[in-house]
Amino acid sequence: MALGKLSRFEKLFRNTIIERGCDYENMGRVTQLSKQSVSTHGIKTKQYVSYVIGSRSYQVKLLLTDLPDKDMVIESMSCQCPYDDYCKHMVAMLLKVRTLQAGGQLPTIDSATGMDCYNDVGSAEVLDGIIDKDKMIHSLDEKALRNFVQHCFLRHPELIDELVIWHSQYQAKAHENNAHSKVNTNASAKQDYEFSNLKDERIQDISSKYESFEHHPIVLQSLYRQIDSLLDLDDYQLYGYEPDVSEPLYQFDMLFNQFTTQPQYQLSMAIYWMDTILRLYDEYPDSDLYEPVNVGFAKLGKVLFNVEDNDYGIGYLPDWSQDFTVYHTYLPDTLITEIKEKIQYWQYEGDIRQISDNYHMERLYFDLFIAKQDWLGAVNFLNQSIEKTKISSYRDFELKNMMVLKIGLLNYIHNTPKLAIYSKVVEPVAQLIKDYQHLPAIRLMLINNAMQEGKLEDAMSFIEEGVRIAKRKDRGYHSEIEEWQIQFVNIASQALKNDTLQTKRYDKDKLLTILRENSKALAIEASSGRINESYYQQWKDSYTETEWQKTIKAKQVELQHSLQQSIDKSINDAPSMNSYFARSTFDRSTYAVLIQIYELEKQSEALSALIKAHPDIYYIKRYQDELIANDASWLxxxxxxxxxxxxxxxxxxxxxxxxxxxxxxxxxxxxxxxxxxxxxxxxxxxxxxxxxxxxxxxxxxxxxxxxxxx
Known part of the structure; x- marks a missing residue:
């Protein structure tokens, strides 16, 4: 079915998509336009193919049929981009084709070479190939080239920023090449083992030009304008609808990586990016800015600590839950002071935690102490943060992460010989663990240490005490108890596989009881209507087949009784309720668990009988095949x-x-x-x-x- 006419294609797209497509076409992002003849159901049409440059190059295809009035019918169109609906890349290509058609400039094709098969590429005329840009540039003398550049600046003022940025990189590259030349000259007379020292000298020589790490205001101005164009403040709502928010992130990544030898500009770009994102959040508080903020922190981590992105595209994140890491930085104190001032702003005035609670500016501040090798400063700052957290609403959640971080820091200080002088003035790790063993994360360290030393009874005692502490809490204790149940299962499993760990108090029978009780609780009771199949299997595997059939039958009877009690209660609470409605207002979690047990045990008849007794449309549709097999007439x-x-x-x-x-x-x-x-x-x-x-x-x-x- 035809989509409409080329002359009026705009009605197929949303206004924001049309605007972005126009921008793409105006910027010359439609490249390699080609055409071929295609026959579809006896109607001769033309397929146009181009590549539109977005976050990457996307292939766009249009299938068009000529009309007598010189218009064209859009038969179909497709794009390789991830956007599900009609996209801006299609708009850009449609505009390009329509403009060329109006000027009679569409590529022609000999009918003898036209393709009859839709899938065959065949012989196609490539529009971009008719211009040899290199040949034209080489035909111009220096004066003509200068005049052309000036002409471009008049027509496209934004190119001036490109020149400023390119010139800054050119100057940096020239200094790098000069320093590299010096190294090569000196190294020719030295042994290989000395080359590493010379390499350091080269780096120092390159940096000597930038030892003050001064910013040229014109370069900064151009960089800021580039970032503003990527994060278009007037049109940012667009990114709330289109999935290609990765495009400005990709462009920012390219801009950032152009200044690898000028870290002062990388730092300024990362800071300005973060400032702009926070301004955007003030203007559009409903926007999802989590990914752009992550990119900003990744760039800060790169320039401050040389942290690379991981396999998932995530780099440095200032989060107390991140492991203790020894960073290093070679940035001067002037730049460190600049970023510290910004940290204060983002934390208090920018209030970055409105975007996500996972951002902790204090962690970034702490890592700067580590990177500058200010060990006592790091300890003191962390102690201050811990004291503040003790009286905050995030106490339980953040305090455990801070204490784990502090233990990591103290262990590093105590175990690093060159830091022995600091080891004498910081507190012992053992005492810290003892003082904070009420925190689950710290207690877990004690459990792991006990198991490594083969002390099963100590490990079990730590878990039992953890359960008692959790039960004394007013709220949030259920997840904590579940955490200790997991430890019971893990420790009991280890001890059952290793006889040397078993003791008189914790013999095989006792360990089996612990494993069964806790794996059962994790599989069912703690699941709120969903069975955890992993722990269910552990529970099942702890029995022989005969024992298991008896055990699971008893559990099924227990659940059936609980289900019936909930139905009886519904009827007693509302005597006028009819039986059908009563059977539909029962304990859903018990019902769901019982159904899942029947499914895991492959008891399809019992499963069907339960659903028939208590009809629920969700489970009727989910287990439709079983119901058809067991009682189609009922269904x-x-x-x-x-x-x-x-x-x-x-x-x-x-x-x-x-x-x-x-x-x-x-x-x-x-x-x-x-x-x-x-x-x-x-x-x-x-x-x-x-x-x-x-x-x-x-x-x-x-x-x-x-x-x-x-």
Missing amino acids: IDFYLQHWQKCIENVGERKHYHELAQDIQIMLEALPEGKKVWQPMVAGWQARFSTKPRRPALLDELSKIRWGNDG
Whole structure:
């Protein structure tokens, strides 16, 4: 089906997409336009292919048919970009084709070489290939080239920023090449082992030009304008709808990487990027800016600590939960002071934690102490942060991460010989662990240490005490108890596999009991209606087959009894409630667990019987095959009643369509239902053909396919 005419293609796109597509076409991002003839169902059409430069190069295809009035019909179009709907890359190419067509400049193709197969590339004329840019540039003398550059600046003022940036890189590269030349001259007379020292001298020589790390204001101004163009403040809402927010991030990455020998500019770019994102958040508080902020921190981590992105594209993040890491930085104190001032601003005035609670500016501040090898400064700052956290609303969550970080820092100081002087003035790690063993993360260290030393009873005692501490808390203790149950399972499993760990108090029988009780709790009780299959399997594997059948049968009976109690309670609370409704208002979590157990144990008949006794549309659809196999007639009757209720509650076209589609799906799964369901639908059609008429409903019902004789 044709999509419309080329002359009026704009009606296919949202306004924001059209605007972005126009920008792309104006910037010359439509490249390598080619054409070939195609025959489709006897109609001769033309396929145009181009590559539109976005965050990367995307192939766009248009299938067009000429009209007598010199317009063209858009038969189809496609783009390789991840955007599901019609995208800006398509708009850019459509504009390009329409402009060239209006000027009679579309590439021509000999009919003898036209392709008859849609998938064949065939012989195509490439529009971009007719211009040899290099040849034209070389044909101009220096004066003509200068005049051309000045002409470009007049037509495209934004190119002046490109010149400023390019000139700054050119100067830096020249100094690098000069220093490299010196190294090569000196190194020719030295041994290989001395070359590393010379390499350091070269770096120092390169940096000597930038030893003050001064910023040229003109370069900064150009960089800031480039970032503003990437984070277009007036049009940023666009990125809330389009999935290609990666494009400005990609462009920023390219800009940042151009200044690898000028870290002062990299730092300024990262800071300005973060400032701009925070301004955007003030203007558009509903925008999702998590990814751009992560990119900003990644760039800060790169220039400050030389932290590379990981396999998931995530770099440095200032989060107390991150492991202790020894960073190094060679930036001068002037730049460190600059970033410290910004940290204070982002934390208090910018309030960056509105975007995400995971950003802790104090962690970035702490890592700067580490990078400058200011060990006592790091300890003192961390102690101050810990004291503040003790009285904050994030106490339990953040304090444990800070204490783990502090233990990592103190261990490093105590275990590094060159830091022995500091080891004498900081507190012992053992005492710190003892003082804060009420925190789960610290207690976990004690458990791991005990197991490494083969002290099973100590490990179990630490876990038991952890459970007691958790139960004394007013809130949040359930997840903490679950954490200790996991430790019980892990420790018991280890000890059952290693006889040397077992003791008189914790023999095989005791360990089996611990494993079974806690794996069962993790599999079912702590699941809130969902079974954790991993712990369910551990629970099951701890029994012989005969023992397990007896155990799981008892659990099923227990759950069935609990389910019936919830139904009885519903009836007692509302005596007028009919039995069908009562059977539908029960304990959902118990019901869900029981169904999942039947499924895991492959008891399809019991599963079907449970669903029939307590009908729930979600589980009826999920286990439709089992119900058809065990009692198809019940399912036919259920849907008859279900749809009769639905028809009284639908009132919009969307709901009519969903109802008709539901009937169609069930007809295909259960054809014998036609004898019951077709008369039902016929009754609806007769009913709603007169007042009150529902033409939209009748239209949707007429689309149901009843079969050859329907």
